Amino acid sequence: MKNKKLTIGITLICILFFLLIYDYGYKGISSLRSELTDEIDLKLRTIEKFNSLIQKRDFYKKELTEIKVSSKKINKIVIKAKTPALAAANIQNTIKSIVTGKGGTITKTRVRNTDDIPPFKIINVEVDATIPDIQSLTNTIYEIEGKEKGLILKGFDTRVKNHRRPGKLSVKLHIAALTR
Numbered sequence: 169m170k171n172k173k174l175t176i177g178i179t180l181i182c183i184l185f186f187l188l189i190y191d192y193g194y195k196g197i198s199s200l201r202s203e204l205t206d207e208i209d210l211k212l213r214t215i216e217k218f219n220s221l222i223q224k225r226d227f228y229k230k231e232l233t234e235i236k237v238s239s240k241k242i243n244k245i246v247i248k249a250k251t252p253a254l255a256a257a258n259i260q261n262t263i264k265s266i267v268t269g270k271g272g273t274i275t276k277t278r279v280r281n282t283d284d285i286p287p288f289k290i291i292n293v294e295v296d297a298t299i300p301d302i303q304s305l306t307n308t309i310y311e312i313e314g315k316e317k318g319l320i321l322k323g324f325d326t327r328v329k330n331h332r333r334p335g336k337l338s339v340k341l342h343i344a345a346l347t348r
Contacts, residue, residue, distance in 0.1 A: 244317055244318075245317060245318045245346055246288070246318060246346050246347060246348055247259065247291070247317075247318050247345050247346065247347045248347070248348070249347055252282050252289055252291055252347060253279075255289075255291050255345065255347040256279040256291050256293055259291060259293050259319065259343065259345050260277050260279075260293060260295070262316060262319065263277070263293065263295050263312070263319075263341070263343060264277075266308055266311050266312060266316070267295070267297045267299070267308055269311075270299065270300075270304040270307050270308045270311075271299070271300045271304050272297050272298055272299040272300060272304060272308065272339075273297065273298050274295060274296070274297045275296045275297060275298060276295070276296040277293065277294070277295050277296070278293070278294045278295075279291070279292070279293055279294075280292035280293065280294055287348060288346050288347065288348060289346075289347050289348070290344050290345070290346060290347075291344065291345050291346075291347055292322070292342070292343070292344050293342075293343045293344075293345075294340065294341070294342055294343075295340070295341045295343065296338070296339070296340050297338075297339050297340075297341065298329065298336055298337070298338055298339070299336070299337045299339050300335065300336055300337075301335060301336075301337070302337070305326065305337055305339060309321060309324070312341075312343065318345045318346055319343055319344075319345050320343065320344045320345065321341065321342070321343055322342040322343065322344050323342040324339060324340060324341045324342065325339070325340040326338070326339050326340075327339075
């Protein structure tokens, strides 16, 4: 009887020992293993993303150079000024130097409303001038459109000042320019 109790006790102790090893050993190791495989999978996905970005690096470099080139082209056109009022004054001074350089006089300048096209603003200026002849008018228009950066002649209205003695022209110029 004593032997039987001893064998049952040893058997129970062995079963409990194996349950203890299973619970704390095998389950712990398998959960740790699953956590490690999840972490490895996450790191592998991250590495694959980095590899795809590295492979697209040449494409992004090409895009960046194209953006820089287009930015330089835009900066050549844009009139640089801190405020739209300063940009309008800069445009008026430029137009005044062009018109007076061709022998004309400016009678009136007006700044019209500005149009917002983020990140740019379009400054509209209206200039009334007297120009001596048609040749001076064509030279003025050519210089505004062709030589000056960023100035666009939106429209103009020309009238002869004296119909009996044609020569001097009264001109209204509508000029627009791009600024930031």
